[in-house]
Amino acid sequence: GAGVSQSPSNKVTEKGKDVELRCDPISGHTALYWYRQSLGQGLEFLIYFQGNSAPDKSGLPSDRFSAERTGGSVSTLTIQRTQQEDSAVYLCASSQAKTGVWAGELFFGEGSRLTVL
Amino acid sequence: SQKIEQNSEALNIQEGKTATLTCNYTNYSPAYLQWYRQDPGRGPVFLLLIRENEKEKRKERLKVTFDTTLKQSLFHITASQPADSATYLCALNTGTASKLTFGTGTRLQVTL
Numbered sequence: 474g475a476g477v478s479q480s481p482s483n484k485v486t487e488k489g490k491d492v493e494l495r496c497d498p499i500s501g502h503t504a505l506y507w508y509r510q511s512l513g514q515g516l517e518f519l520i521y522f523q524g525n526s527a528p529d530k531s532g533l534p535s536d537r538f539s540a541e542r543t544g545g546s547v548s549t550l551t552i553q554r555t556q557q558e559d560s561a562v563y564l565c566a567s568s569q570a571k572t573g574v575w576a577g578e579l580f581f582g583e584g585s586r587l588t589v590l
Numbered sequence: 591s592q593k594i595e596q597n598s599e600a601l602n603i604q605e606g607k608t609a610t611l612t613c614n615y616t617n618y619s620p621a622y623l624q625w626y627r628q629d630p631g632r633g634p635v636f637l638l639l640i641r642e643n644e645k646e647k648r649k650e651r652l653k654v655t656f657d658t659t660l661k662q663s664l665f666h667i668t669a670s671q672p673a674d675s676a677t678y679l680c681a682l683n684t685g686t687a688s689k690l691t692f693g694t695g696t697r698l699q700v701t702l
Contacts, residue, residue, distance in 0.1 A: 515692050580636070
């Protein structure tokens with residue numbers, strides 16, 4: 474597609490359930506990022522994938538959070554045993570950055586809004 | 591500790607005036623700094639990038655300065671318009687060259 478695509482756009486779940494959020498980056502972009510944005514807050518870095526390198530997971534808030542990127546393209550962020558504090562907008566971005574080179578422009582999707590009841 | 595700080599209070603400005611937004615950081619030595627615009631319910635959109643060896647960058651009505659001694663970037667919108675109303679985020683590379691960390695953003699409101 475023309476831009477970064479995220480699904481679902483909205484997800485309401487019950488506390489304790491697992492959720493999966495999907496990101497389809499711009500074709501050819503080797504770098505993929507996940508950020509979290511709570512209401513009225515800035516973007517919190519979660520994880521960064523670059524090509525075939527090991528991902529930078531330094532922002533994942535707990536072991537309930539995991540992400541994978543299959544075939545260097547689509548990524549899935551999984552939150553297990555969701556808690557109410559996980560409620561936020563989860564934003565995915567991609568860029569043409571190469572390993573060790575500056576990020577350049579990040580292209581963001583519209584986000585997945587997660588509400589945990 | 592490492593911080594990226596932007597004015598948390600909204601900036602209200604009259605149409606036609608110049609809006610100036612501030613981004614301060616501590617304990618980072620970024621190679622570059624970026625500014626993004628975010629509208630409600632949307633993802634951020636890239637505006638400008640400035641490198642550490644650049645003092646100033648311009649794009650149409652936008653101007654960004656980068657002072658690595660003061661550890662500060664200023665973002666200016668000249669001849670502001672109501673359509674400029676949005677939240678503006680600064681971002682720095684932290685750690686590896688490709689990792690971007692964002693500030694909390696400043697909401698700009700331009701009134702007639």
